[in-house]
Amino acid sequence: MTESAPPANPLRLSELGSDPAAVLRLITHFDAFDESAANADTVIRAAALLAECPAGASWPSGTVIRYDAAGRLLLATAAPTDASGSDPAVWLERPPQQRPADTSARPHPLDGVVLDRLRHCLRVVAARQVADPLRMDDPALLEVVLSEKERREDRVRAMRLLGLDPGRATRVLAVTGPGAAEAVRIIGEHVPILRQAVIGATTAVLVQDLTALGGADGRGAVSAIGPHAAALGQTATGPGRPSMVDRGLSDTLNAAVVHAFPASQAGAAGPWIGVGERLPALAAAASWEQARRALRFASSTWHGRRVIAFERLGALELLSDLPVQRLLGTADVTRINEFAATEPGALAVDTLEAFCVFGTLRRTATELHLHHSTVAARIAQVEAVMGWDVDDALDRFTATLVLFVRRMALSSAQLSAPAAADPTSVGPER
16 A cells, blocks of 8 residues: 555644544544554554654554654654553654744644544554554565565565664575575574565575664665674675675675585585675665575585675676576586586596685695595596696686586576475576
8 A cells, every 4th residue: 555645635733723623623534544444654644744743653563653744754763752652652753842933843732632543543553454464474574575576665664564674774685495494593693683584485584784874865874783783794885885794794604504504525405595785775675686696606516605695796696697507508517517427527526626615735635635646636537528727727717617607507406496496586497
């Protein structure tokens, strides 16, 4: 439901006296909302227009809705100490009176009646929502927040109902694969999860800064006020810009997932996590899309990463536009897959992949618990099949890229297997 426009001749509290007839007009005014399908936003906005000052309401769940005297949505703030009632608490925000003619600042004798009827209407709305398809804890609300197809006002309303603050930076993670529920629990150990919902075969996990974005457009300075500030990626670079803190979050989560779900030479069956950028809350849909695209790079091979941050991909992110079958059909990928289909070939390819990850023969040998001559011999086998010389800079880059693309193809194929829906929209049919 969209926000209702003010009527042509709206009722204004400043035009009413304090006699019984005025009280009846107020009651009739609010009864019209009781009898309609008006939602909480519509009722609070109407109260603000009526009182000609900001009006607000807050619920124990943390949801706060505020509108100004012109009917514009305001950022959430804590309920004032003089708020009326609870569940919900309601209030009018009359500024200090600056001049005798400043009627908006002057308390009205019927302010108490307005607050009483506002609270009554909101309780009626809450009772209606029990039968509504969308409730305050309904995962479908999170889908609204994460959908670029929804209108801005609908996304803001969904955020309010979920207790989210449109003024705080937000990051969305996408989790899929076996063990996804445990992976969500692991995420919750490192950053505060505000909302999560299973969408298709993927779990969307939304985390939000314990800070507010400065400036009216949400692009100002950020100041940390909570213990999770570093993990959420709060730096002077501003929302949506890569930072070492963002890298630290993905590295920390990757280590935790690998520890809980150790991989082997046979690969890793999941879980996988894609991490979207830290963006203003109204761009949560973009962060969700980034998280799903990053999933394609989360690897099912022994030496690949299980958690990928979109920020870290850089130019490699362009590869996510290529269909899986295009990747699998690349000549180098086809040749190396054929070689890896044999047991000796699989060992040799795995060793080269480890070498590309660890950088030196000595460290690769140490990590694989092999003699460095064995590592060199296995790499030589792949070089012979592929026509590479990993001592040559171009060939070494080519080998790294081919192995990277191979990991993408294997992971994407596994994510888009018939047993599960394709959460990344990169399956064979694309």
